[in-house]
Amino acid sequence: MQEERQEARALLLMDPALKIVIVDENPVRAAILADGLREAGCVDVTRIEETTSLLARIYSLDPDVILIDLENPSRDVLAQMFQVSRAVRRPVAMFVDQSDTAAIEAAVDAGVSAYIVDGLKKERIKGILDLCISRFNAFARLKDELERAQTALSERKVIDRAKGIVMKLKNISEADAYALLRKTAMNENKKIAEVAQSVVTAAELLK
């Protein structure tokens, strides 16, 4: 949190007035990113979720910075912006400065790419890119945690069912049933959830 606040302050000092477009099909991640940018003082943040007529939408919004996730196939559509002479302002890829390979790698690792209009100084958007990278990473962590939590939850459910089966079949207490599952798991060098799953499967087979 403190890290984010520091980032936000740094950004605020840098450039609150940039017009930013986020192209991300993931609504949660886009919201996390947009919130971060707004907290940092970037008030003009628009998310494009529909990728039909993407270029026309971008031209009508005329942003200074375009952020797009690397898993979006529409990234190739943006490649056309470097060519079209009809465009009012020419955007360029974020990574035109070849000296900053660390920043490029961090962005690719996080899964985000940025395009900026030609002429915009690198320093003006460095804070934005840093914030994107940290928000994308935070989202990835959240997703991991959620997946782990879901796995843990489903494991607990299986263990509870197995306990119930063992209690009923062997006529023992809950604590004893759990101890038995645990001991078996240790003896067979398995996780309790795996042993529990075997018990549940076996019980279903023998029903």
Place this chain on the structure above:
Amino acid sequence: MTDDTMRIGFIPLVDAAALIIAVDKRFAADEGLAIELTREVSWSNVRDKLNIGVFDAAHLLAPLAIASSLGIGHVKVPLVAPFMLGLNGNAITVSPGLYDELAAAANGKLDDPEVSAQALGRVVAERRGRGAEPLTFGMTFPFSTHNYQIRFWMAAGGVDPDEDVRLVVLPPPYMVDSLASHQVDGFCVGAPWNSVAVKLGIGRIIHFGCDIVARAPEKVLAVRAAWAVNRAGVLERLLRALGRAADFINDPAREDEVVALLAAPNRVDVAAEIIRRTLNGRMQMALDGSSRICADYILIGRDGAARPEPAQAAWLYAQMVRWNQAALAPDLLAAAKACFRPDLFDAALGRAAGAKLPHKLWGSVGGFTGPPFDPDDIAGYVQASRTRDR
């Protein structure tokens, strides 16, 4: 000996076949290479990850390897292409409505690209005359043979692709939807998307890419130029594995196995039947069942197709100049030619692999019309093309 590990990026398309077979048939493993193939969703991603070293090598649009080497449109990172993964494989599909308009405007049979291009010219002029919206066409990337093929075709009918129609980049998976929702009137894309549009009854294939350009340099194996020097031994082994894979793909006895491997979910992930038809150049052209067989529809390692030829790079560079993507300069031409490396191919696979099947168009591209292409006179070629198209 421990294996050398490599990460190679690819887009799930039939012309990634040699890479996929080299890995999945363990030809690469036989060469002591442990390869991790990574599927990507955009050419921009493949290029960027190759450029910054996340990938050691990549399945790449041939013109994009040149653009990266010249620093056009993006960061300048010199790449080299020592193996041509595929020639041809694209097709131009139009909506049934546009097909009927073209047929009505045609002086002759529409399957002749000269006739269809002239018909397109008349349709475009007629629409302009009555103040209708210009036609919109999709293609896959600014630096792609798709872009150059559809422009080549349009220009033959006197249509300026930048002024008379809208030519837009669309990711291939979105092409069919865009045609169905009338956001585009046609497109030039690789397999399987033309077939998908035909099957849905929303598109008709009007030309194969090889009708426009007989031997279009489509996809290359690209590596960073510096990597090719530093890891020369690894690259040579990779090229040998790809050579074996290409032979395997062209062995009729192996067809079922090749099709099954390519169709796998973590590879091209497309119905086996569509992959089989693509490899055999046996395509359904329209919903009414009319089909066409064309041996050159896609060439993977066959007829000397795997050996990259600097003349092909020069032709691609000439298209970049022709369509104002690149300036005309001797050093740029030299850099483009230097991107295609038959010497590395020959060193790994022997000259015989490239030369064993002399093709009348070997090393050349064979456009259906236009001035003859001379790799040593790009200025003359571009000038003659522009004058003719006007």
